[in-house]
Amino acid sequence: MRLKFTKMHGLGNDFVMVDGITQRVKLSPEKVRQIADRHTGIGCDQLLLVEAPRNPDVDFRYRIYNADGSEVENCGNGARCFARFVRDRRLTSKEHILVETAAGILELKVQEKDQVSVDMGAPVLEPSDVPFQADIQAESYPLEVDGETYNVGAVSMGNPHAVLLVDDVTKAPVDSLGAAIESHPRFPARVNVGFLQIEERGKARLRVFERGVGETRACGTGACAAMVSARLRGLVDDEVQITLPGGTLTIHWPGPGEPVTMTGPTASVYHGQIIL
Known part of the structure; x- marks a missing residue:
């Protein structure tokens, strides 16, 4: 499988961004670990996958894989990179983007000078x-x-x-x-x-x-x-x-x-x- 990607970071927290809308992507934990390896792969803290949403009221689905291949619910730095990535790759022209995640829906707002604000939702304290x-x-x-x-x-x-x-x-x-x-x-x-x-x-x-x-x-x-x-x-x-x-x-x-x-x-x- 030939996979196109973009390497990004938010404050040095680095990501491999993968567009799963315009290319076919099939990832396993082993493949994620291969990509994330800093010696034999690309190297990253996490791999972020852009997919078409399941919810018709949002713009994208966002999946997050740790370097060990495990899938997790949320990543704030990754969400900001996600917003810039989908605009840079012309997957959207919106400045206000709704994203479906395993933890719920995120609101992303693109601002000037590569700044992105993320409505992370209310914290869970129970x-x-x-x-x-x-x-x-x-x-x-x-x-x-x-x-x-x-x-x-x-x-x-x-x-x-x-x-x-x-x-x-x-x-x-x-x-x-x-x-x-x-x-x-x-x-x-x-x-x-x-x-x-x-x-x-x-x-x-x-x-x-x-x-x-x-x-x-x-x-x-x-x-x-x-x-x-x-x-x-x-x-x-x-x-x-x-x-x-x-x-x-x-x-x-x-x-x-x-x-x-x-x-x-x-x-x-x-x-x-x-x-x-």
Whole structure:
């Protein structure tokens, strides 16, 4: 199979974008891993597949595959790249795009200077829906990991996130603790793990260990979940600049029941073809 693709990134969180509308695409977990391999393939954090929608009220269907071949529900940085990709490839001329995902419908708005805003929907806070094992909903939960107890927020932005507050994000044990929490039995679907440092009420720093990927330079849903968790604890205002290793996102959330809006840049790197 000869596959045309575009390599893109949002704040260094990199993606292989595949148009499944104008070409026939048949992907297996093995093929996704082959494409994502940074030594023998193209290399990416995630592969994003554009398909025709099943819902007649939206413009596209959007499928997301981690580098390990697993399919996941949502990706904020990927959603922004998706909006630019479908316009660059002339699949649409709209600036306001509705996209069907496994987590529901996303609203994407293309702005000037390669900025894209994404209506990520309202965060899910009920533990059983994250999913997370807890008796009642709370702002944070004690979680025992390797004999130590950590307080974590549990938020779903269409995919599950655990959020830990740290004093210095540069010293956070992202690889070791992130991996341990990712597969913690209280998160039955595994979990993305955010390490959040609050600088002031409108500014924070974040590193994210993504399930099935490891630490990435940026994670849009992770930034949204981190802001929600911090706001629930009364630590930030309703708009926060969150700086990740790859750059800065603006996250706006008025409060429970309201949608989270994420705004940030996108970049197209190159187009190519690969034979699988």
